[in-house]
Amino acid sequence: MDELKLSEIKQEINKDRRGFIKNVLSGTIAGSLLMVIPAGAMEFPQQIPGMKDETGTFITKKKFAFIVDITRCIGCGSCCVADKNEYKVPEGNYRTWVERYIIDDHDNVFVDAPNGGLDGYTEPREDVTNPVRDTFFVPKLCNMCEKPSCTQVCPVGATYQTEDGFVLVDDKRCVACSYCVQACPYSVRFINPVTKTADKCTWCYHRVRKGLLPACVNVCPVQARKFGDLNDKKSEIYKIMRLPHVISVLKHGMGNKPSLHYLGLRREVV
Amino acid sequence: MQGVAETATTVAGYAFPNDFHVHWSLMIVLYPYITGIVAGAFIVSSLYHVFHIQALKPIARFSLLFAFAFLACATLPLLNHLGHPERALNMFLTPNPYSAMAGFGYIYSAYGIVLLLEILFIYRETLVKLKEQASGFMKTVYNVLSMGSDNIGSRALALDHKVIGFLAAIGIPMACILHGYVGFIFGGVKANPLWATPLMPVIFLLSACVSGIAGIIVTYMILKIGKVDMECIRSCIKFLWGFFILDFVFEMLEIGMHAYQATHHWHALHELFWGPLYQSYWTYQVLIFSVIPFFILMGLSLIRFPDLIVKFFGFIASAMILFQVLLMRWNVVIGGQLMSKSEQGVVGFHPEWIEKEGIIPAIIIMVLPIVILFILSKVFPFWLPAESTSNSSK
Amino acid sequence: MEPEYKSKYNAHLIKVILVLIVLGVGVVAAQALFIPRDFGEHGHYRTSAIEDEMNRLVRNQTNESCLKCHPYIKKIHLSGVHKTVSCEFCHGPNADHAVDEKKIADMPVKRGEEIKALCLRCHNKIIRARPEESIKMIAMPQHLEEKRVQTTHICNQCHHVHDPMKWVIEAKKAHGLIKEKEGLFPWMN
Numbered sequence: 001m002d003e004l005k006l007s008e009i010k011q012e013i014n015k016d017r018r019g020f021i022k023n024v025l026s027g028t029i030a031g032s033l034l035m036v037i038p039a040g041a042m043e044f045p046q047q048i049p050g051m052k053d054e055t056g057t058f059i060t061k062k063k064f065a066f067i068v069d070i071t072r073c074i075g076c077g078s079c080c081v082a083d084k085n086e087y088k089v090p091e092g093n094y095r096t097w098v099e100r101y102i103i104d105d106h107d108n109v110f111v112d113a114p115n116g117g118l119d120g121y122t123e124p125r126e127d128v129t130n131p132v133r134d135t136f137f138v139p140k141l142c143n144m145c146e147k148p149s150c151t152q153v154c155p156v157g158a159t160y161q162t163e164d165g166f167v168l169v170d171d172k173r174c175v176a177c178s179y180c181v182q183a184c185p186y187s188v189r190f191i192n193p194v195t196k197t198a199d200k201c202t203w204c205y206h207r208v209r210k211g212l213l214p215a216c217v218n219v220c221p222v223q224a225r226k227f228g229d230l231n232d233k234k235s236e237i238y239k240i241m242r243l244p245h246v247i248s249v250l251k252h253g254m255g256n257k258p259s260l261h262y263l264g265l266r267r268e269v270v
Numbered sequence: 271m272q273g274v275a276e277t278a279t280t281v282a283g284y285a286f287p288n289d290f291h292v293h294w295s296l297m298i299v300l301y302p303y304i305t306g307i308v309a310g311a312f313i314v315s316s317l318y319h320v321f322h323i324q325a326l327k328p329i330a331r332f333s334l335l336f337a338f339a340f341l342a343c344a345t346l347p348l349l350n351h352l353g354h355p356e357r358a359l360n361m362f363l364t365p366n367p368y369s370a371m372a373g374f375g376y377i378y379s380a381y382g383i384v385l386l387l388e389i390l391f392i393y394r395e396t397l398v399k400l401k402e403q404a405s406g407f408m409k410t411v412y413n414v415l416s417m418g419s420d421n422i423g424s425r426a427l428a429l430d431h432k433v434i435g436f437l438a439a440i441g442i443p444m445a446c447i448l449h450g451y452v453g454f455i456f457g458g459v460k461a462n463p464l465w466a467t468p469l470m471p472v473i474f475l476l477s478a479c480v481s482g483i484a485g486i487i488v489t490y491m492i493l494k495i496g497k498v499d500m501e502c503i504r505s506c507i508k509f510l511w512g513f514f515i516l517d518f519v520f521e522m523l524e525i526g527m528h529a530y531q532a533t534h535h536w537h538a539l540h541e542l543f544w545g546p547l548y549q550s551y552w553t554y555q556v557l558i559f560s561v562i563p564f565f566i567l568m569g570l571s572l573i574r575f576p577d578l579i580v581k582f583f584g585f586i587a588s589a590m591i592l593f594q595v596l597l598m599r600w601n602v603v604i605g606g607q608l609m610s611k612s613e614q615g616v617v618g619f620h621p622e623w624i625e626k627e628g629i630i631p632a633i634i635i636m637v638l639p640i641v642i643l644f645i646l647s648k649v650f651p652f653w654l655p656a657e658s659t660s661n662s663s664k
Numbered sequence: 665m666e667p668e669y670k671s672k673y674n675a676h677l678i679k680v681i682l683v684l685i686v687l688g689v690g691v692v693a694a695q696a697l698f699i700p701r702d703f704g705e706h707g708h709y710r711t712s713a714i715e716d717e718m719n720r721l722v723r724n725q726t727n728e729s730c731l732k733c734h735p736y737i738k739k740i741h742l743s744g745v746h747k748t749v750s751c752e753f754c755h756g757p758n759a760d761h762a763v764d765e766k767k768i769a770d771m772p773v774k775r776g777e778e779i780k781a782l783c784l785r786c787h788n789k790i791i792r793a794r795p796e797e798s799i800k801m802i803a804m805p806q807h808l809e810e811k812r813v814q815t816t817h818i819c820n821q822c823h824h825v826h827d828p829m830k831w832v833i834e835a836k837k838a839h840g841l842i843k844e845k846e847g848l849f850p851w852m853n
Contacts, residue, residue, distance in 0.1 A: 045728045057706070057714060074794045076786040078753045085757040086723045092277065094287045100793045111284035111614060120785035124792060135793040140286075149461060155372035156360035160709030170713035173360055176353025178293035179371050185461035187286035187611045191293060196353030206720035215724040219750035221786065222798050254460060270612045362691065363699050366708050387680065394676070417676035423666045426673035433677060 044210050047218070048229070051211035059164040059209075062229040064259075065237050066203060066214075067247075068139050071264040073224035075100060075137035079216035080118040086204065086215040093190040094118075095201040096141040096216055101268065104130035109268045138269050139225060141216070142167065142188045142201035143250060143258030150180035150189060150200075159198060165259060166205050171197040185254045203227065276619060276627070278608070282545060283615030292607045292619045296632045297347035302452045302474060303481065303599045304344045304639070309449040310482010311337035312385065312441060317509065319392075319438040325505035332652045333486050334389050339643040341382055346635050351627060370451075370458045377451060381444045388437040390415060391430050393650055395422045400651075411649060449478040456602060463535035463613075464542065464606040469524045473598075476517035481595035483510045484588040489643075491585050493652070500577050504570075507584050511567035514591060518560050521598070538613040545616045546608045551601045559594035563587040725758035727751050733765065737826060744827025754782055754825075776818055783819040 046052065054060065075098055083089065083096045097116030102125055103109050110128055114121070117137075148167050150159050158174035161167050174197035181189045181198065192199035204214035208227075212218065217227045228237030240263065241247065248265040249258040262269070276292045278285075311333045317323045318330035349355045365372035390397075398420055401412035419426070453474030456465040487506050491498055525543070528536055543551055566587040570580055608616050622628045702711040730751040731738035741747060752758060755771045762768060774782060789801040805815040813822070824830040836842045 044722070045726050047726065057711060071795055072798050074786055074799050075791070078750060078785075081753055082724050082750065082757075085752065088723075092290065097287050099284075100791070102793060109614070111612070113284070113287055116287040120781075121791040121793070122781075122784065122788065124790045132792065136795070137793050149459075152368050153370060153458075155366055155369040155374070156357070157364045157366050157703070157708040157710075158360075160707055160713070162714055163706060168714065168717050170710055170716070172713065172716065173357065173364070173710060174354065175357045175360055177348075177351070177371065179369070179455075181288075181293050182459050182607070183461055185611060187288045190288045190291065191353055202717065205717050207722055209718045210722065212722065212726065218724065218726055219753050221746075221748045221750070221753075223748075270614060359698075363695055364703060364708070368708075383684070417679050419669075419671040419676035419679075421669035421671045421673050421675065423669055423673060426669070429674055429677060 044212050046211040047213045048208065048211050048227075049232075050229075051209065054209070058162055061231065062164070063231050064165065064203070064208070064227065065230050065241070065261060066141070066144065066217075066259065067226040067237055067240055067261045067263055068141075069224045069226065069263040070136050070138055070266070070269075072222045073098065073137040073139055074222055075117060075121050076221065077117045077120040078219045078221060079139060079225060080116055082215040082219040083201070084118060086207075087199075088194075089199075090193050093192065093199070095188070095199070096139065099138045099140060099269075100125070101134075101136050101138060101266070102128050102132055103134040103266070103268055104128055105133045106130050107133075111270075134266065136264075136266070138262075138265075139216075140186070140188065141260065142203060143186050143256065143260040144203060146257035146259060147255065149183040149185060149254075149256060150198075153179045153183040155179065166203065167200075168202055168205060169198050169200065171195050171199075174198050185251050185256060186258075276621070278617035278619050280546075280618035281615060282617075283541065283610075284612050285610030285615035285617050286612045289607075289610035289612070289615075290617060292604060292617075294351070294603055294607060295619075295627050296621050296629065297351040297627045297635075299596070299599045299603045300347040300632055300635055301344065301351075302449075302603070303596055304340050304347070304635075305449055305452055306474065306478030306481045306595060306599075307485050308337045308341045308344060308385075308482070309445040309475070309478040310480065310484075311340070311486055312445040312482070313479050314483055314486050314506070314509075316438050316442050316445075319434065320442065323505065325499075325501045328499045328502045328653065329486055329490050329506070331392060331650075331654070332490065333482075334385065334392065335646050335650055335652065336486060336489060336643065337482070338385055338389060339639040339646060341378075341385060342642055343635060343638045344378065346638065347632075350631060350635070370455045373451065374455075377444075377448055381441075381448045384437055384441050384444055388434065388441060389650070390417065391434050391437065394419070394430055395427060396651060398422050415649070446475055450475045456606070459606075461611055462606045462609075463528075463539060464609060465602070467524055467528075469520060473517065473520050473524065476513060476520060477595045477598055479513040480510065480517050480591055483513060484591040484595075487584060487588040488592060491581065491588075498581065500580065503580060503584055507567060507580070507587075508571045510588065510591065511564075511571045514564060514567060518564060521560075522556075534613070538609050538616075541616050542605060542609045546618045547601055547605045550597060551605070555594060555597040555601055559590050559597055563590040563594065566590075721759060723757040723759035724750075724752050730758060733762070740824065740830065741826040744824075744830060746826055746828060779820050779825065780818050783823075783825075 048062075050061065051059075054062070077098055079096055080094075080098060087095060089095055094116040097113050097118070099111055099113040099117070100121055101109065101111055108130065110125055112125065117139075144165060144167055146165070148159075148161055151161050151167060154160075155177060156173055156175055158170045159167065159180055160170065171192075176191050176196050176198060178191055178198070181191060184200075189198055189200040191197070204212070204216075207214060207218075214225075214227050217225045226236055226240070228235035230238055230241065232238055241261070245263055246265060247261050247263055249261055250265075250269065276295045278290045278292060281290070314326060315330050315333040315337070318326040345358075349358060352358060361372060361375040365375060394416055397412050397416040399422070401409060401416055401420070404412050450471040453471030456462075456474075457467055457470030459465045483506060487503065487510065490506075491503070525539075528539055563586075566583050569575070570584055570587070575583075604619055608619055610617065621632075624630055700710050700712070703709065705711045727741075727750060731741065741751075754774055755761075760769060761771045784804065786799060787801050789803040794801060808815045808817055811822070819825075822831065833842070
């Protein structure tokens with residue numbers, strides 16, 4: 001990473017204010033500059049302790065995990081709204097969504113997710129005639145697989161797994177062949193119609209690196225989404241993983257080893 | 271329409287919200303179709319050049335040019351499909367060794383080089399002779415194509431013969447790799463139960479041979495109307511039937527195996543085959559365009575009918591098989607995406623006529639090889655002079 | 665007798681081989697020229713792509729950052745059951761409102777039916793699938809009928825959106841229905 005001093009930045013600004021702003025806007029020198037400016041100008045509340053020390057290319061001391069607590073989710077769609085706002089996700093594409101499950105006493109499973117739950121759930125399901133046995137909401141997002149299919153199939157190295165376990169997309173190299181979209185067993189990927197590149201949930205990597213929680217975790221009013229460090233014995237994540245709950249992952253048989261875990265996952269969930 | 275992916279029109283059951291888009295649409299249907307025709311046509315030529323099936327001699331040269339015309343267009347649907355076609359060369363710069371798709375650039379280029387060299391060496395003697403008669407621009411063209419050489423002495427031709435044998439020999443495995451590999455791209459997607467079968471490369475390869483032979487028969491009969499070599503047509507039909515038996519049987523075995531195993535995947539596949547794919551798969555691909563030509567070809571292969579009947583029904587059956595393979599590509603490529611990975615829902619899809627990856631661009635891409643073939647015909651003589659008597663030229 | 669030819673018998677083959685070698689060298693040279701320098705340092709990707717992702721603009725802030733500039737709302741919001749509700753869920757992302765803690769545009773404030781829709785996203789009983797214990801749910805318009813108000817009432821006519829029981833508790837205290845220090849929900853104390 002470039003180490004640009006603030007004084008140098010000021011000099012640069014005085015030299016050619018207009019050109020400088022233009023460059024920042026067009027992104028040519030944004031990369032290294034934005035890393036420096038927020039540190040002084042914008043203080044983020046540190047929701048993840050210790051992230052200030054993680055200044056290297058990869059996060060070294062932490063092992064992040066994401067837990068979705070199905071027993072708590074109320075299906076309000078706050079997470080979907082926050083996500084859409086954070087990334088300006090184009091209409092009809094979803095980095096995250098919330099499914100509604102209704103299981104009747106004949107084991108018929110009714111699932112829906114109108115507009116991915118973005119507008120909340122306003123209507124009851126009318127086609128459930130038998131008495132309901134079980135009903136719950138399931139938020140979905142990137143499973144951040146330990147063995148991701150998407151990075152395996154990407155022909156050009158535009159989607160990759162960092163050494164700290166995040167699966168990210170390089171939108172400057174992606175050719176939008178859609179192979180990763182086909183390969184993802186969880187259908188969390190899409191081709192962003194604005195950038196015309198593959199896109200997906202990143203567990204808000206940019207926020208996490210600044211010490212903030214993922215946008216969806218931050219807004220969840222009932223703490224159904226939990227994000228934290230498995231190496232931190234005081235973290236809620238660490239404690240939950242050590243309790244005798246039902247903790248499972250989606251499509252275990254795919255062999256992708258997701259690091260997204262579900263608390264209270266029913267077998268009917270796909 | 272969003273321009274990147276087509277949006278499904280109807281939904282039954284529960285589909286994941288991102289699965290409403292059919293990312294691989296008509297263009298990706300055409301891509302395996304075109305490479306399949308390339309591989310199949312090359313195999314026809316190799317049957318003569320490597321396996322010495324003498325009856326196929328009249329079309330041995332033509333089928334190479336036919337393959338080349340289609341190969342020249344094989345990347346067009348892909349480039350039209352990519353969201354960032356200007357970055358397509360990234361496939362050559364940083365091919366991911368673990369990606370089933372990354373090899374495409376190199377395999378395609380290598381095969382293109384082999385095919386081009388094979389054509390140039392086979393045609394060299396003819397091209398040198400044409401160069402002597404030509405003048406002006408055409409002389410330059412022939413000079414480049416004959417690789418600047420005028421030597422058609424026995425020693426030079428013997429060397430050419432060796433090179434041709436070598437190229438044809440490595441060309442067969444390369445044609446198989448090119449198309450088997452296209453099948454691998456689909457077969458390797460474990461997330462999609464319709465695609466994820468080790469049989470996928472086999473089926474793709476066999477259907478490639480079938481479409482190549484059928485394509486050659488159809489164009490040969492159109493171009494040489496009234497003057498076709500009947501022995502050649504009769505053996506082509508036998509080869510077509512032979513490959514089609516394997517192709518069709520494997521296609522049916524694959525779906526039969528799925529149905530018999532009846533894993534949880536089958537429930538999703540069942541919804542698909544008896545839902546949005548019912549017409550295009552059962553009615554068109556299987557019943558009309560497989561069963562009917564299958565029996566026509568069987569009749570033509572087993573019974574010696576008069577020439578006119580062989581020509582007429584041979585043409586019909588070949589044209590039907592060309593369409594069968596296109597349907598098969600559609601049902602695999604589009605069909606696989608109509609089933610949501612939720613395995614609880616299927617979506618419907620109808621292509622638009624006018625849009626980036628719509629029907630009109632598809633037609634243009636399928637017409638282009640014909641145009642290229644026409645241009646090639648101005649440079650390369652498709653047919654040997656006095657086919658029945660000449661046996662001097664390779 | 666063979667006629668004399670200008671070219672050697674193998675001249676064309678040698679040319680072809682030379683062209684193929686040049687092509688091969690060209691590919692290697694192009695790779696050396698055009699592959700980003702930091703590609704492949706840690707894996708089959710561009711290292712600076714991580715930095716690009718890191719530098720993405722943070723558009724949603726935390727409640728803490730919002731309430732820093734809104735002390736009055738802070739007092740109300742943090743005192744009630746809605747303290748876990750995100751400001752930005754109803755008002756939109758911070759980035760559209762302030763840059764470096766300086767206001768650039770007004771935040772949308774929801775009115776009327778919009779408020780009702782927002783409330784019902786969490787509190788609507790009829791959609792099922794909600795765990796009863798984690799949230800208080802009501803059915804509309806039964807709730808309004810039960811409370812004997814007009815069915816055209818909007819939620820915020822009785823409930824302060826930032827602290828829903830604020831006015832209810834104050835009214836009950838004023839009427840002596842509950843004691844000064846008691847809340848409506850014992851588990852909230």
